[in-house]
Amino acid sequence: MKSDRGTGATPKASTTISTLLSKPVVLTGDRTTGPLHLGHYVGSLKTRLKLQDETEQYLLLADIQALTDNIGRHREVSENVIEVAIDYLAVGIDPNKSTIFIQSQVPELAELSMLLLNLVTVARLERNPTIKEEIRFRGFERDIPAGFLIYPVSQAADIAAFKATIVPVGEDQLPMIEQTNELVRSFNASVNQDVLVECKALLSSVGRLPGIDGKTKMSKSMDNAIRLGAEPDEIRKAVNRMYTDSRHLRVEDPGQVEGNVVFSLLDAFEPDTQRLAELKHHYQSGGLADSTLKRLLEERLQALLEPIRLRRQRLAMDRGEVMAVLKRGTERARNKAAATVAEVKRALGLAYFV
Ligand code: TRP
Helix, strand or coil, rough: CCCCCCCCCCCCCCHHHHHHCCCEEEEEEEECCCCEEEEHHHHHHHHHHHHHHCCCCEEEEEEEHHHHHCCHHHHHHHHHHHHHHHHHHHHCCCCCCEEEEEHHHHHHHHHHHHHHHHCCCHHHHHHHHHHHHHHHHCCCCCCHHHHHHHHHEEEEEEECCCCCCEEEEEHHHHHHHHHHHHHHHHHHHHHHCCCCCCCEEEECCCCCCCCCCCCCCCCCHHHHCCCCCCCHHHHHHHHHHHHCCCCCCCCCCCCCCCHHHHHHHHHHHCCCHHHHHHHHHHHHCCCHHHHHHHHHHHHHHHHHHHHHHHHHHHCCCHHHHHHHHHHHHHHHHHHHHHHHHHHHHHHHHCCCCC
8 A cells, every 4th residue: 555655755645746846855874983984985975976966865974873882982973973074075975965964963863763662672673683783793692782772763763754765775774774664654554644754775786895804894893994084005005905815826826806805896996897807807817916906906096085085184174164064954954853753743642732
C-alpha cells in the first residue's frame, strides 16, 4: 500500500503545489570524531557535491552521535565539529545550496528520538548488524552504553525530522536505513496518519576504500587513512607505506591486482580507465615495479588534495566565518525539524497549548 513511496513527494489525496514543485530532500552526516579522509571523499563527499545542485540537502555534523561511544573524548568531539565543517567547505560544499548544521544544537532531534524509542524493542536494537559489529570492535560486550545501543533510533530521528527521502551512506549504514523505515512505518501505523516519510539509501558507486595497510576500511581510528588536509610529504609517505602484494618481490615477478591497495586507489582516482587496464595487465604479467605505480598514484593524490588543502588553510584562518555558516545552517535546519516534531506531537495528542 505504501510501497510506491521512495524518492520524491509522498502521494497523498491532497497534494499541494509546493509538494509538487519541491526538490527531493537529502540528509546525511558524519560523526565529528576527527577530520575527514579520502575514504569519505570517494564514499560520500563526491555524491553530496552532485546532489547539492539538484536537491534540498542537509548535512549533519553528528556530535551527539559521536558522543555515544566517545564520552571520554568529548572535547575532541566538539572541537572536530569545525574541522569537519571545514572539510565540507574545502571540497566544495556550498552553504548556499546545502544546509550544514550541528546535531546538538537542534534539540528537537533528541525529542523525536525519545518518542521513537517507544516503537523499538531492546532485542531489535541488539540485532542491528552494524551495532553488533561495532560492539565487538570496541570491546563493549557487557558494558554497552545505553546511548550507543539506541543511536540507530537517534539516527532515524535525524532522517525522519527532515522527511528526507534520500540518504547517501556507505554500505555499513544500510541496517540503519532499514531500522529508520521500520520506525517510520510503525509510527505512522500507531497514529494512523502518514506523518513521517520513508527513505532510500544511496550507495556510492565506488564502494569503500581500503586502508593504506590493506585492511578493508580506511578509517582514522585504525590509523590507516589519508586526511583531506594532508601535507604533501604526508601523502608521499602514506603512498610509500601502502600495501601492494607481499609476494611481488622482484620487478619481473607477476603481481596481484586484487587486494593491492595501490590499484584500489587508482580505481578510485585514475580517470584514464584504458591506461589503468593496461597497467593492471602489465603488473599481472610481470615487469612493472610497485614504485612506478606508486609515483602515478601519488601524482593523482597530490593533484586532488592540493586545492583542498589550500582552501582548508584559508578557511582555518577564518573560523568566525565558518561558525557563522554553521549558525545560519543550524537555524534553517532547526526550523524544518521543529515543524516535523510539532506534527509528530500533534499526531500523538501532545499539543496541549495550541
Ligand atoms: N552513522 C553515520 C556514520 O557513521 C553518520 C550519521 C549520523 C548519519 N546521522 C546520520 C548518516 C543520518 C546519515 C543520516 O557514517
